[in-house]
Amino acid sequence: MPLLQVRNITKVFGALIALRDVSFEVNRSEILGLIGPNGAGKSTLFNVISGFHHPDKGKILFKDTQITGLRVDRIAGMGIGRIFQEPTLFMQETVFENVFSGLHRHYREPAWKAFLHTRAANREEAASKKKAAEILEFMDLAAMRDELAANLPHGHQRSLAIAIALACEPELLLLDEPVTGMNPSETAVMSDKIRQIRERGITVLIVEHDMRAVMSLCDRIIVLNLGEKLVEGTPDRIKNDQRVIEAYLGKQVI
Amino acid sequence: MAKNMSPGLFIQLIVNALTIGSIYILMVLGLDIILRGTKILNFAHGQLYALGAYIMFLFFQTLKLDFTLSLILSGVALALVGALSYLGVFAILNRRFTVSSTFSYRLLLSAMASVGLMMILQQGTLLCFGTQELGILSPFPQILEVGDTRISLSRLVIIFLSVAICIILYLMMYRTSFGKLLRAVSYDPEAVTLQGVNTFWIFVACFALGSGLAGLAGGIIAPLFSITPSMGQNIIFITFLVLLVGGIGSYRGTIAGGLLIGLLLSFGFQFLGSAAELIVFMLVIVILIFRPGGLLGEAAE
Amino acid sequence: MKLPNSLKTDRVTRYKWIAIIIVLIALIVLPLCIESNYIKHLLIMACIGAILGMTFSLLFSSGLITLGAAAFYAVGAYSSTVLVMNAGLSFWAALPLTLVFTAILALGFGAVFVRNAGVAFVIITLIFAQVVVLAAAQADFLGGWGGIMGIPRPNPVGTVNFAAKTDYYYLILAMLLLVVLIYNALYSSRIGRAWRAIKLSPKLAGTLGINEYRYRLLAFVIGSTTAALAGCFYAHYSQNITPGAFGGWLSIYVQLYAVLGGLEFYILGPAIGAVVMTFVPEYLRIVKEWEPIITGVILLVVILFFPGGILGTLKNPPALSLNKFHSLYNRLVTGKKRDSNS
Structure with a gap:
């Protein structure tokens, strides 16, 4: 059973058709790439999947359950995590506090017990602190744990955003442009990280512009253009597909 | 509300409503x-x-x-x-x-x-x-x-x-x-x-x-x-109220809200006396239950 | 209070506890050292102000700016009065009933109010505060504009019969400490962390599974109930209440306590702000005419030049004044604002 099923999604903003009848599936443990020229609708698709926008037509199934039209936090609670294109962090908190906040949804003890600071609740908190530290280690951010998020360089902010998303323990992770603007060595490091994330059992859906990263990282690629799905397939197939090349070249002329 | 209202009074109340309503509209704009x-x-x-x-x-x-x-x-x-x-x-x-x-x-x-x-x-x-x-x-x-x-x-x-x-x-x-x-x-x-x-x-x-x-x-x-x-104090309350009812960010909502509040207050004061303000305020809260963003404003989610 | 810093050393924590104990002892011993009833009155009012200010900060900790503290303060005062005077209950029985009643009211209204974002919420709570005042004024059984007089003192507990201001002081102090304990427990739990997440970035908080609406509603209900607690006390302390005492200005002053003390300090800030705003005007007996202007100017000076409030400025002393003059000159000469903000 595919982890995520996107069926006939259409999203319109006034006169602009952002997504038109888009359908595809995401299988467990795969790294799926979503590419397309600017304005193709990639970010809109992410917003629809994670619940920030509700589609006008179509439905989305996550683990065979309908998630179309659910609230953002409901969808997140079901196991879908995401990062945003712009650095979206708790700027006034430290790196550690940022990731610690991400662990919110996995507490077993109810909130009122947390308020009373019962022994069980306190134990859970301590365990969470350990988990947060471990995630920081994984994303190579441990050295900066007491830095304010606002003071981090851009690349580390990106890593922090991913770390926060990982803290939710998602089954599906939506990465919006994780390596855009990075130099080749940074890109290689991040790509490696993404592979490690997959090895932890997390399915990854990536929107990216960096072609090389996408080609080397993704098992499959879906190409969007002007809101419609153009083609999907393995990197090799996509690389040489005439329609894809035209779509990109056509856009350059702007 | 008195049902047997003379047409003369009715027109006067309408004119009054338009008068204060238009002032509220200017203020809220x-x-x-x-x-x-x-x-x-x-x-x-x-x-x-x-x-x-x-x-x-x-x-x-x-x-x-x-x-x-x-x-x-x-x-x-x-x-x-x-x-x-x-x-x-x-x-x-x-x-x-x-x-x-x-x-x-x-x-x-x-x-x-x-x-x-x-x-x-x-x-x-x-x-x-x-x-x-x-x-x-x-x-x-x-x-x-x-x-x-x-x-x-x-x-x-x-x-x-x-x-x-x-x-x-x-x-x-x-x-x-x-x-x-x-x-x-x-x-x-x-x-x-x-x-x-x-x-x-x-x-x-x-x-x-x-x-x-x-x-x-x-x-x-x-x-x-x-x-x-004290006219400044008095008007700012109603201005906020109209802004809220009409919806923040909608000019059309502002006009609708201003006229609505004008009508409510004009007729309200005539028939309900000093309780009018209270009733109008409460009515607005009720409206907000059904239209969280105001009548025509950007809905709050 | 700030969230516990993961890097706090034991020595700092020990100093903190010592400071807390010293302050507690001072607070408890204080009325015994003071003769003047008037000063005791100010102390009591400062405590009430501190509680109200903390309710504001509670909502602010989740990103809500409320002008409705006065509303529930009034609800508490009137409810308790009615329960004691009309229903014949003792103050101590009326108190929990009032709190329950207010909580239900806050839940009902809050469910509507919290749906409205930022600016709308400010306005709607302001309107609500007016509604409460007007309703109290219109209702005859609540005494109309004249209010209710002769509200009885709280029923005696042991030897304490609330004839002396000191008795009241210990009661409000106990209430204040209770509020501090509860709020601190909230802030240091994951509830407080969720509030902070919502305040800093509602978007990000949503993707972490935090239900913004529910947490904000929780803050609203807790804050409103706390304000009612203060209202209960106030009714039986001043022994008469009028709708005018709960007007719109009160909510603004409550905000002022929090801003003056320091917005980042959810508990200490309002406490310090309330103390300053209660005592300082008494000692600066300025010509009545100029008072609003002076208050306005002070407000502006604090916000423009010391937005961190008293505690914030102590924590992060501002850069040398050279900076200020430089930017002033910059603006005058080039007519351009030095960018980097909004």
Whole structure:
């Protein structure tokens, strides 16, 4: 059973058709790439999947359950995590506090017990602190744990955003442009990280512009253009597909 | 509500509703322009209205200038006050904010700063003009007789002036490039900065325009109602109420809201007396249960 | 209070506890050292102000700016009065009933109010505060504009019969400490962390599974109930209440306590702000005419130049004044605001 099923999604903003009848599936443990020229609708698709926008037509199934039209936090609670294109962090908190906040949804003890600071609740908190530290280690951010998020360089902010998303323990992770603007060595490091994330059992859906990263990282690629799905397939197939090349070249002329 | 109301009374109440409704509309438009452009909720807005009335008194009654001229001067004077208040207070405040300042932080501090401004303006007006009620001899004292009803010309003039100002405002906001800039800034200030435009002066313009509207509203109403030191306090409540009902960010909602509140208050005071305000407030809360963003505003999710 | 810093050393924590104990002892011993009833009155009012200010900060900690503290303060005062005077209950029985009643009221209204974002919420709570005042004024059984007089003192507990101001002081102090304990427990739990997440970035908080609406509603209900607690006390302390005492200005002053003390300090800030705003005006007996102007100017000065409030400025002293003059000059000469903000 595919982890995520996107069926006939259409999203319109006034006169602009952002997504038109888009359908595809995401299988467990795969790294799926979503590419397309600017304005193709990639970010809109992410917003629809994670619940920030509700589609006008179509439905989305996550683990065979309908998630179309659910609230953002409901969808997140079901196991879908995401990062945003712009650095979206708790700027006034430290790196550690940022990731610690991400662990919110996995507490077993109810909130009122947390308020009373019962022994069980306190134990859970301590365990969470350990988990947060471990995630920081994984994303190579441990050295900066007491830095304010606002003071981090851009690349580390990106890593922090991913770390926060990982803290939710998602089954599906939506990465919006994780390596855009990075130099080749940074890109290689991040790509490696993404592979490690997959090895932890997390399915990854990536929107990216960096072609090389996408080609080397993704098992499959879906190409969007002007809101419609153009083609999907393995990197090799996509690389040489005439329609894809035209779509990109056509856009350059702007 | 009395069902056996004479048509004369009915028309009078309608005219009254339109009169106060149009003043509320002007006030809310001014407040909305400032809010949408600069994201500042200006509590001093009501005081600017009062100041407009006092300055109208100064020009028209004391200096005996022509009515239209006095009105225009009142509007300009208040536009100046508004611009100065931005330059002197809010521009400095903006410096305190960083990229990571949260929306609620900015909102709170700028609102509190406007409260401080309001206190200063209120007391300043009191000290300058004294505490007694002032009155302006209306240049339109005539009463029209239409069948059974008697409508004062002043009210019609107020309605007419308000409509005229609204039309001019509409033309300015939608037909001139200046207006387009103002609207763009409320939508996406960053994009405007990227285009090379200095948003700083646009914010000043927002304040000038919004405050000018408040001043005009005060100047227009001055010949009809008495000018009191507390008129600023009183109007700011209703202004906020209309803003809320109509929906923040919708001009059409503002007009609808202003007219609705005008009608409710006009008929309410006639039949319910002093309980009218309370009933209207509660009605608004009920409306908000069903339309969280106001009648026509951006829905809150 | 700030969230516990993961790097706090034991020595700092020990100093903190010592400071807390010293302050507690001082607070408890204080009324015994003071003769003047008037000062005791100010102390009591400062405590009430501190509680109200903390309710504001509670909502602010989740990103809500409320002008409705006065509303529930009034609800508490009137409810308790009615329960004691009309229903014949003892103060101590009326108190929990009032709190329950207010909580239900806050839940009902809050469910509507919290749906409205930022600016709308400010306005709607302001309107609500007016509604409460007007309703109290219109209702005859609540005494109309004249209010209710002769509200009885709290029923005696042991030897304490509330004839002396000191008795009241210990009661409000106990209430204040209770509020501090509860709020601190909230802030240091994951509830407080969720609030902070919502305040800093509602978007990000949503993707972490935090239900913004529910947490904000929780803050609203807790804050409103706390305000009612203070209201209960106030009714039986001043022994008469009028609708005018709960007007719009009160909510603004409550905000002021929090801003003056320091917005980032959810517990200490309002406490310090309330103390300053209660005592300082008494000692600066300025000509009545100038008072609003002075208050307005002080407000502006604090916000423009010390937005961190008293505690914030102590924590992060501002850069040298040279900076200020430089930017002033910059603006005058080039007419351009030095960018980097909004």
